[in-house]
Amino acid sequence: GFSHLDLKLSCSLPSVDAVRVYVNSSSENLQYPVLFVVRQQKGVLSWQVPLIFRGLYQRTYNYQEVSRTLCPSEPTPETGPSDQIIFVDVASMAPFNIAYELLVTRLENFQLETNKAFNFTASPSQPQYFLYKFPQDVDSVIIKVVSDAVYPCSVVSVQDIVCPVYDLDHNVEFNGVYQSMTKQAAITVQRKDFPGEQFFVVFVIKPEDYACGGSVISLQETWNVNRTWNLQRTKNLQVTIVPSIKKSIYVQAMFFSFLSFLSFYLGSVVVAFVHYIRCVEGFYKNRSGIMTSSHPITASTPEGSSYGAIDESSSSGGRQLSSPGCGLPAGSDTDSSVEEESDFDTMPEIESDKNVIRTKVFLYLSDLSRKDRRIVSKKYKIYFWNIITIAVFYALPVIQLVITYQTVVNVTGNQDICYYNFLCAHPLGVLSAFNNILSNVGHMLLGFLFLLIVLRRDILHRRAMEMKDVYTLDYGIPKHFGLFYAMGIALMMEGVLSACYHVCPNYSNFQFDTSFMYMIAGLCMLKLYQTRHPDINASAYSAYASFAVVICLAVLGVVFGKNDMWFWVIFSMIHVLASLALSTQIYYMGRFKIDLGIFRRAAMVLYTDCIQQCSRPMYMDRMVLLIVGNLVNWSFAIFGLVYRPRDFASYILGIFICNLLLYLAFYIIMKLRSSEKLLPIPLFCIVATAVVWAAALYFFFQTLSSWEETPAESREKNRPCILLGFFDDHDVWHFLSAAALFFSFLVLLTLDDDLDTVRRDKIPVF
Known part of the structure; x- marks a missing residue:
């Protein structure tokens, strides 16, 4: 009819x-x-x-x-x-x-009003949409939608004033901007995007909950494709449209971000000035003391040879004496010769000499700083040049990819692609969450500041070397700055890649945010080990190759680690075996060959030392550290095998950080046991590091989104801004973690400044 x-x-x-x-x-x-x-x-x-x-x-x-x-x-x-x-x-x-x-x-009540909540009900067959007009003094608004019930799954869409309105499940994605929703959603809308200064807010209830993380229909129930279901799926919703922040807040946030970290520059200038004044005073005191006293015991080894050996019967040999670490000019006697490895005898007997020296029960720094300073410095500078190369080749495709992601979001209007904290996502230009990008400026500014501090120390050290300063040549920890430069570059790149990740955070680009975190933790451990073992630290090529393996494992873990038991079994085995192999290398100072015969030799050592005679470990301090370290790593392996954490990237990062903290604690304890001191600056940096890291981790664990879940489930964790009405908890984590990493680097840089006046044959190795 x-x-x-x-x-x-x-x-x-x-x-x-x-x-x-x-x-x-x-x-x-x-x-x-x-x-x-x-x-x-x-x-x-x-x-x-x-x-x-x-x-x-x-x-x-x-x-x-x-x-x-x-x-x-x-x-x-x-x-x-x-x-x-x-x-x-x-x-x-x-x-x-x-x-x-x-x-x-x-x-x-078809037209929504600003700052006024409106309640209504919708279902799949009875969608709703309403009109909103921008007030004269408002340029941007946030549409906040909440519901008491998680399900049914719904979609919130913002569409231009065009007929027909797309308000059904199969066409709501054809126009405008949209989000899936369980309990809350938030969309920021700007006046400039709507020429008519008005728009429709559309609410659609989906017939199934799969898109929002609901249960998947079992295959047994789908045998009959013609089977129909008539369900009463209604959802009570409340929508409130509130004005977004004004442009002045953007300016205040930018000033706050830059001024906060520029204050670190001011503090560094003050400390450098105070240090310079003290150096000048110490220099003139030393000059007056030289007239009435003899030089301290110095090395008399030929120039260019191993500078770690001390000859107490010799005099200073014409070398200059000044305050350690100051490098004040007192005449120049520059040695322009640069030795290469080909200038030295490389007969096989040197291997036996290594075995004799490195297997002593009590090692001193002079035993492990026998190589020529120039060659060792070149070895560590490779860390710096390699990380720059890695950064360029890593960052360029990352930037290109995230620009593509942001373009897709802007063109399609699909805000389920990126996992923002939509209740505190402030757009600027084409960027959807400018605040998450701006908060990474601290990593770049403090990384550059750390490079300047290291460069200053490097210049002073070179100047002292040119003057044949006795404190620089024969006293204190040998100064090699290649790893410090690499750490500074890594900190800056962490800021760049974290900003790239937060352009569109999601499942596919998580590794952008974590790759250089692994490298920072690894470089810190290498630097800590290099301090007392300058001759036997890992090469840059093997270190970066190890980091590459870790990043590959992190990617595989996110892809396969959720439900694949075999992946966790293989990863745990690799973790335990790598811990044992590294422990063996550390315990025997690199004199334990890792080849096919390692298991036979390890079994022999265990039998002779533990079963046959149960002798006391030859290197007790190292043994204690390695036992504790292996227990920690085995605990991580067992935890991963049993619980299989969903956030595999954070799991690996936790392994790195725990090992770094364990080694740093061991180093400081052994330093104090050896009657060494902590000067005021490193002590301040240690306290500041602990306090800032504690605060940073508090904000880190305030989860505001999660790409491990569906976009709708992730939005349930969204929360409003907490700082200046512009930054959320994760932005505060960015600020504090940048400061914490900077203080951590300063700890490693200044920790052994008290040894600048101690002869190297009196500095123990641990």
């Missing part, structure tokens, strides 16, 4: 009239649905009853009640009040009569 209805509605200025059509049919016959066609001045809207939705595995859902809002007409000042005519056609091909109900109503 066919029915035709003419409806005449009048609308008056200045309101916007919207009409809602409700239809209901008792017929469930899918072969003969009732067809409804609504014709308006600007468009045609049609649907059928029962209304059918298709879900996963071709599962179908039908609804007998359908309610749709017609595209509204707005009277203009030129035309004035007018009548709106609507034609409704009802038809069916059924050979029998079908009863239906039709109800047309005028919406009383």
Whole structure:
């Protein structure tokens, strides 16, 4: 049959009239649905009853009640009040009569107001949308939607004033910006994106919850693709539109970010000035003391040879004496010769000499600083040049990729691609969350400042070397700055890559944010080990190759680590074996060969030392450290095997950080046991590091989003800004972690400054 209805509605200025059509049919016959066609001045809207939705595995859902809002007409000042005519056609091909109900109503609350909450109900067959107009003094607003119930899954969309409005599950993604939602959603909308300075907010309920993390339909239930379900899926929603922050807040946030970290530059200048004044005073005191006293015991080894050996019977040999670490000019006697490795005898006997020296029970720094300083420095400078190369080749494709991600988000309007904290995501230009990017400026500024501090020390050290300063040549820890430069570059790159990751944080680019964290932790451990073992530290090539393996494991862990038990078994075995191999190298100072015969030799050592005679370990301090370290790493391996944490990247980072903290604690304890001192600056840096790291980790664990879950589930963790109305908890983590890493680097840089006046044959190795 066919029915035709003419409806005449009048609308008056200045309101916007919207009409809602409700239809209901008792017929469930899918072969003969009732067809409804609504014709308006600007468009045609049609649907059928029962209304059918298709879900996963071709599962179908039908609804007998359908309610749709017609595209509204707005009277203009030129035309004035007018009548709106609507034609409704009802038809069916059924050979029998079908009863239906039709109800047309005028919406009383169609236009949303600023800062006023509005409650309503929606379902898959009865979507809702409302109009919002920007007030004169508002350029940006945040649409906040909340619901008490997690399910049913829904979609919130912002669309321009265009008819027809896309308000069904199969077409809501065709226009505008949209998010999936369980309990809350938030969309920031800017006036400049809507020429008419108004938009529709559309609410659609999905027929299934799979998109929001709900249970997947079992295959047993999908054997009949024609099976239909008529479910009552209604959801109570509340929408509130509030003004976003003003442009002045952006300016304040930028000033705060830069000034906060520029204060570190000011503090460094003050410390450097105080150090310079003390050096000048110490220099003149030394000069007056030289007139009445002899030089201290110095090395008399030929220039260019091993500078770690001390000859107490010799005099200073004409070398200059000044305050340690100051490098004040006192004449120049520059040795322009540069030795290469080819200048030295490389006969096999040197290997036996290494065995004799490095297997002594009590080692001193002079035993492990026998190589030529220039060659060792070149070896450590490779760390610096290699990390620059890695940074360039890593960063360029990363930047290109995240630009593509941001472009896709802006073009498609799909805000489920990126896992922001939408309640505190402030856009700027094409960037959706500028605050998450700005908060990484601390890593770059403090990384550059650390490079300047290291460069200053390097210049002073070179100047002292040119003057043949006795304290520089024969006293204190040998100064090699290659690893420090690499650490500074790594800190800056962590800021760059973290900013890139936060352009569009998601499952596919998580490694951008963590790769250089692994490298920073590894470089810190290498630097700590190099301090007392300058001749036997790992080469840059093997170190970076190890970091590459760790990053590969991190990627594989995120891809396969969720449900694959075999991956965790293999990873735990690799972890334990790597810990044992590294422990063996550390315990025997690199004199234990790692080859196919390692297991036989290890079994022999265990049998002779532990079973046959149960002798005391030859290197007790090292043994204690390695036992504790292996227990910690084995505990991590067992924990991962049993619990299989979902955030595999953070799990590996936790392993690195725990090992670094363990080694640093061991180093400081052994330093104090050896009657060495902690000067005020390193002591201050240690305290500052502990305090700032504790505060930073507190904010780190305030989870605001999670790419391990669906976008809708991630948004349940979203929270408002906490700092200046611009930065959220994760931004504060960025600020504090940058400061904490900077102080951590300063600890490593200044920890052994008290040894600058101690001869190297008196400095123990541990």
